[in-house]
Amino acid sequence: MENALLVGLSRQVALARELDVIANNMANVGTNGFKARSARFNEYIMPRAKAEAFKPLDRPLSYVIDKGTPLDLSQGVIERTGNPLDVALKDDNYLVAQTPNGERYTRAGSLTVDRQGRLVTQTGLAVMGEAGPITFGAAEYDMRIAPDGTVTSDQGVRGRLRQVTFANPRDLANDGTNLFSSSVPAQPAGPLARLEPGAIERSNVKAVVEMTRLMEVQRNYQSVANMISRSDELRSRAISRLADQQA
Numbered sequence: 001m002e003n004a005l006l007v008g009l010s011r012q013v014a015l016a017r018e019l020d021v022i023a024n025n026m027a028n029v030g031t032n033g034f035k036a037r038s039a040r041f042n043e044y045i046m047p048r049a050k051a052e053a054f055k056p057l058d059r060p061l062s063y064v065i066d067k068g069t070p071l072d073l074s075q076g077v078i079e080r081t082g083n084p085l086d087v088a089l090k091d092d093n094y095l096v097a098q099t100p101n102g103e104r105y106t107r108a109g110s111l112t113v114d115r116q117g118r119l120v121t122q123t124g125l126a127v128m129g130e131a132g133p134i135t136f137g138a139a140e141y142d143m144r145i146a147p148d149g150t151v152t153s154d155q156g157v158r159g160r161l162r163q164v165t166f167a168n169p170r171d172l173a174n175d176g177t178n179l180f181s182s183s184v185p186a187q188p189a190g191p192l193a194r195l196e197p198g199a200i201e202r203s204n205v206k207a208v209v210e211m212t213r214l215m216e217v218q219r220n221y222q223s224v225a226n227m228i229s230r231s232d233e234l235r236s237r238a239i240s241r242l243a244d245q246q247a
Helices: 002-027 207-246
Strands: 040-046 061-068 078-080 087-089 094-099 102-106 126-129 150-153 156-160 163-165 195-197 199-201
Touching: 002 061, 002 207, 087 094, 126 156
Parallel strands: 087 199
Antiparallel strands: 040 061, 078 199, 087 195, 094 102, 094 126, 094 163, 150 156
16 A cells, blocks of 8 residues: 555656646747757666565556656747847757856847847847857947848948757756756857848747646646545555454
């Protein structure tokens, strides 16, 4: 009976983790460039040591353990904005943003110019060009980004957006404010990397799918909770009957 409680508890922990992942996806339905995650689990067999000399033989118990939350790298919907500093990234490329903790990576291409004349993300982080941060003078105007990432103003070329890629982008870790970090060095996307100017990539979260998953996980969680409750009730009855017989 204890085994049933432990198996049920492992399943509840896994479902609670999945609820967290779904909730984060739902919270970012409207976040530009956001990549959804999904929960993955493995079966964990116990016990490893078995006593085979007695009847009935030990049976392996199947628990649930967290395998990870891989990224969904599918392209989000491209939406035209007409803003000359908006860019939608293609393929598996990422822009590079400078943070106090070092370089981070993002797909959010809604860029702007801050008071210091730097090209920045919507959260105020400097966007890196191939030669460093891209800056403009106070009197410059008509800032634009070309499909190859070249940034220009009325004064001419100001730099080119640095685009990077990763050998295994599914290993990227979320680092807050729609940023990713990587333990593996980024690789240059190359001269053929292209952007779509005047557009942004929307979140790839499918709200209807996530809502369906949310309801399914909630039902499963409640089902396991009911099973645990019944098992606990059976144990209480068994203890009560044993106590009555001893009396």
